[in-house]
Amino acid sequence: MSVESIKETAQYITFKLGDELFAINVGQVREVLDLSLITKVPTAPSYMRGVVNVRGSAIPVVDLRLKFGLPRVKDSVQTRIIVLELELDGEGLVLGGLADSVHEVIELEPGQINEPPRIGMRWKTELIQGMGKRGEQFIIILDIAKVFSMDDLIKLEATQQSSVENNKPELAPAS
Amino acid sequence: MSNSNQFAATFLQEAGEQLALIEEIILDVEQNPQDDESINRLFRVFHTIKGSGAMFGFDQVAGFTHHIENVLDKVRNHLVPISKELVNVILASKDQISRMLWGSDGRDVAQEDFRPQLIARLNALLPQGNASSQPVTATAAPEQAAPTAASAAPAAYRILFSPEPGILARGLDPASLIADLRALGPCVIVAKTDAVPPLDQLKPDQCALSWEVTLTSDCGMDAIRDVFIFVQDDSKIVVEALPPHEDSVGTSSAVAPVKASPDQIPAASTPSFSVVKGGKASPASGKSSAVHKNSSTDGSVRVPSERLDRLVNLLGELVINQSRLAQVASRLDTPELSAPTEDLERLVSEFRDIVLGIRMMPIGTTFSRFKRLVHDLSDELGKEIDLITEGAETELDKTVIDQLGDPLVHLIRNSIDHGISKPEERIEKGKPRHGTIRLSASHEGAHVAIRIEDDGKGIDKEAVRAKAIEKKLISPDAVLSDRELFNLIFLPGFSTAKAVTSVSGRGVGMDVVKRQIDALRGSVEVSSAPGQGTSITLTLPLTLAIIDGLLVEVNREQFIIPMAMVTENVELAANQRAGRNGRNLLVVRGEQIPYLRLREIFSITGSEQDVERVVIVNYCGNRVGLVVDRVLGSHQTVIQSLGRLYQTIEVASGATIMGDGRVALILDVPGLVHYTDTARLAA
Numbered sequence: 001m002s003v004e005s006i007k008e009t010a011q012y013i014t015f016k017l018g019d020e021l022f023a024i025n026v027g028q029v030r031e032v033l034d035l036s037l038i039t040k041v042p043t044a045p046s047y048m049r050g051v052v053n054v055r056g057s058a059i060p061v062v063d064l065r066l067k068f069g070l071p072r073v074k075d076s077v078q079t080r081i082i083v084l085e086l087e088l089d090g091e092g093l094v095l096g097g098l099a100d101s102v103h104e105v106i107e108l109e110p111g112q113i114n115e116p117p118r119i120g121m122r123w124k125t126e127l128i129q130g131m132g133k134r135g136e137q138f139i140i141i142l143d144i145a146k147v148f149s150m151d152d153l154i155k156l157e158a159t160q161q162s163s164v165e166n167n168k169p170e171l172a173p174a175s
Numbered sequence: 176m177s178n179s180n181q182f183a184a185t186f187l188q189e190a191g192e193q194l195a196l197i198e199e200i201i202l203d204v205e206q207n208p209q210d211d212e213s214i215n216r217l218f219r220v221f222h223t224i225k226g227s228g229a230m231f232g233f234d235q236v237a238g239f240t241h242h243i244e245n246v247l248d249k250v251r252n253h254l255v256p257i258s259k260e261l262v263n264v265i266l267a268s269k270d271q272i273s274r275m276l277w278g279s280d281g282r283d284v285a286q287e288d289f290r291p292q293l294i295a296r297l298n299a300l301l302p303q304g305n306a307s308s309q310p311v312t313a314t315a316a317p318e319q320a321a322p323t324a325a326s327a328a329p330a331a332y333r334i335l336f337s338p339e340p341g342i343l344a345r346g347l348d349p350a351s352l353i354a355d356l357r358a359l360g361p362c363v364i365v366a367k368t369d370a371v372p373p374l375d376q377l378k379p380d381q382c383a384l385s386w387e388v389t390l391t392s393d394c395g396m397d398a399i400r401d402v403f404i405f406v407q408d409d410s411k412i413v414v415e416a417l418p419p420h421e422d423s424v425g426t427s428s429a430v431a432p433v434k435a436s437p438d439q440i441p442a443a444s445t446p447s448f449s450v451v452k453g454g455k456a457s458p459a460s461g462k463s464s465a466v467h468k469n470s471s472t473d474g475s476v477r478v479p480s481e482r483l484d485r486l487v488n489l490l491g492e493l494v495i496n497q498s499r500l501a502q503v504a505s506r507l508d509t510p511e512l513s514a515p516t517e518d519l520e521r522l523v524s525e526f527r528d529i530v531l532g533i534r535m536m537p538i539g540t541t542f543s544r545f546k547r548l549v550h551d552l553s554d555e556l557g558k559e560i561d562l563i564t565e566g567a568e569t570e571l572d573k574t575v576i577d578q579l580g581d582p583l584v585h586l587i588r589n590s591i592d593h594g595i596s597k598p599e600e601r602i603e604k605g606k607p608r609h610g611t612i613r614l615s616a617s618h619e620g621a622h623v624a625i626r627i628e629d630d631g632k633g634i635d636k637e638a639v640r641a642k643a644i645e646k647k648l649i650s651p652d653a654v655l656s657d658r659e660l661f662n663l664i665f666l667p668g669f670s671t672a673k674a675v676t677s678v679s680g681r682g683v684g685m686d687v688v689k690r691q692i693d694a695l696r697g698s699v700e701v702s703s704a705p706g707q708g709t710s711i712t713l714t715l716p717l718t719l720a721i722i723d724g725l726l727v728e729v730n731r732e733q734f735i736i737p738m739a740m741v742t743e744n745v746e747l748a749a750n751q752r753a754g755r756n757g758r759n760l761l762v763v764r765g766e767q768i769p770y771l772r773l774r775e776i777f778s779i780t781g782s783e784q785d786v787e788r789v790v791i792v793n794y795c796g797n798r799v800g801l802v803v804d805r806v807l808g809s810h811q812t813v814i815q816s817l818g819r820l821y822q823t824i825e826v827a828s829g830a831t832i833m834g835d836g837r838v839a840l841i842l843d844v845p846g847l848v849h850y851t852d853t854a855r856l857a858a
Binding site for chain 1: 492495732776777778779815817818819820821824825826827830831832836837838839840850
């Protein structure tokens with residue numbers, strides 16, 4: 001899905017990972033939850049944070065920061081679980097995405113959304129549907145289903161460049 | 176859906192069951208040709224298909240079935256011997272009927288129509304001189320059917336038919352039954368209207384009429400009774416033979432011997448009988464009607480399986496909420512709350528057993544289709560194989576049974592194709608001509624073990640090894656135990672068959688089997704001795720929904736160990752650990768048991784206990800200890816899948832929601848052992 005696929009005015013939910021502002025179409029979001037106790041699944045990759053009880057169902061939680069190759073930070077009172085309902089290969093998949101903070105629901109018209117720049121991006125452009133703009137702030141509109149379906153689900157989707165770039169600063173806040 | 180569609184759908188459903196029954200019976204007959212009762216049952220089943228088929232407008236099916244019935248009639252009167260050809264033609268006819276009822280999956284129906292050939296084969300079985308006089312169709316053209324069927328002298332019968340008032344609502348038309356009677360011979364029909372209520376009380380959907388029919392026919396008592404085969408349970412039907420040359424209707428005590436006609440079941444020589452609702456049928460009809468009566472008579476109910484699935488889901492939520500409540504009650508510790516909570520716990524546990532019990536089905540339902548498979552395949556491959564089934568009554572969750580069919584087909588095909596040799600080869604090896612495949616099921620704790628054993632040539636270990644090296648699955652100098660070697664055959668793309676046959680050898684079989692069994696949380700074990708045979712054991716959980724678990728804790732993280740695997744738990748003091756010299760071995764009553772520390776495998780930090788607990792589990796005949804901080808007790812565990820994001824996780828088979836809302840993982844013991852083994856090898 002690229003920017004051409006956005007033809008109608010739609011609502012997006014915005015959230016932050018680090019300094020970046022991201023947006024996901026509300027059609028793919030079931031709810032946003034406060035952080036609750038996440039049960040770790042041993043031997044799973046680190047970006048798979050574990051499973052959480054959402055009204056009686058065990059739902060996997062993905063740490064979006066780590067999935068996007070950003071350094072790990074401590075959970076805060078702002079941390080939220082965005083419960084996503086996606087369709088992958090014709091199968092429904094419910095999962096929670098861990099975001100640093102969730103902001104608001106905004107409406108964007110197709111005209112407000114541009115092609116993602118081909119260079120200077122930290123993530124593969126196929127993950128990005130487009131770039132929205134709100135005031136001075138750029139919003140990265142994610143093709144969130146693609147984030148979880150590309151290659152192997154377990155694999156980090158960030159480009160090598162960004163992971164190299166981000167591996168260095170990780171040492172500072174962690175220690 | 177209109178009423179008649181609904182009835183046709185019911186007919187199709189029942190016909191499906193009847194056809195499955197045919198397969199089962201005819202294969203029994205092949206093995207025990209002396210069993211007259213089986214032939215009678217078979218005849219009844221075809222007769223039911225013919226009769227109900229005609230009633231619901233499947234005239235072609237009815238017409239075709241009539242030919243089979245003719246042959247079977249001769250068989251049960253010992254005029255036609257039971258032969259291989261008979262068995263084959265009946266099986267082929269059964270397939271033909273299924274094609275006619277359900278079509279042939281979008282293929283050209285005309286091409287699939289083997290009726291003329293089959294009818295010719297059927298007629299060829301008949302004694303000479305008889306074949307030519309067979310009617311072409313039975314119910315479709317009843318006028319023709321009557322006179323030629325039997326040679327007994329015409330006799331007079333008095334038939335009283337009082338349908339139950341609701342007969343119309345069941346989609347049955349009394350007029351068509353009367354018409355069927357008329358087809359048997361000349362009759363005098365008197366409709367009785369004395370039960371018809373006054374006009375203002377008349378209900379148009381209720382049948383208040385009854386009929387008295389005097390019929391003169393040579394068809395015999397059974398043929399008359401067969402007309403009423405679908406209404407005899409509810410309606411009042413009296414059939415009496417009248418003395419010869421007496422047309423009077425009033426002689427109710429009339430008892431006259433009827434000449435035995437070929438249409439009669441040998442045992443049914445009672446000259447007069449009546450079937451009244453709830454009344455006792457004669458012994459002969461009692462036996463045979465047990466086959467065709469539908470499920471309503473033995474007190475069972477057909478329920479769509481989606482409803483059962485919903486019931487099980489709701490049960491799961493109930494169990495979770497009950498354990499939440501129990502947790503609150505134990506914290507508050509007030510007698511007013513704890514008493515009803517304990518009662519609730521007892522009720523929920525009983526309820527759980529009953530609901531899960533509803534989904535339990537005997538595995539024999541899948542076994543019967545394998546008889547056909549073995550029969551057809553051994554024929555095709557020129558082998559002589561007996562299939563022996565044991566433990567068909569073993570019960571398993573329906574969802575497990577549904578998904579078990581394909582893997583079992585693969586395994587049995589393999590046994591027939593690769594395992595058992597041709598009769599000549601077997602005799603050379605000093606074995607009996609007939610190969611044997613034994614398919615057995617039995618309970619083993621909370622698991623069901625299904626074993627497929629053959630007395631064939633066994634797995635060629637060297638061939639497996641050579642193939643594995645050729646496919647670069649193992650290194651040429653690898654030292655493998657027999658078990659490891661046999662497990663190689665479950666790898667994708669592995670097949671030792673030199674030629675690809677229509678049966679197996681495409682190398683897609685065994686890995687599919689493994690995957691399907693894994694998906695059911697089961698396991699596969701192979702053992703084989705050269706020249707003596709192969710045995711494959713599938714171990715499957717009884718149910719996929721809820722299990723009893725043992726709740727354990729490691730540094731505030733909780734895990735469930737399936738209770739069925741737990742044998743005991745013992746203490747492990749810190750000094751015992753210290754003296755282990757790098758070996759994780761524990762001595763329990765003289766036996767050395769290896770143990771795994773969950774704390775280490777799961778990299779759980781936090782303060783260690785001075786005395787830890789070891790939960791000893793039994794898996795695939797091995798005993799392994801799992802070291803935890805504390806054992807918290809038993810827990811009714813509603814299993815939830817971890818989903819596809821965690822599908823590569825070996826150490827846990829699922830998750831469950833605890834009473835306090837936390838999620839606990841259900842440990843997969845074999846996976847845990849495998850994970851530790853691979854991790855150790857990698858290190």
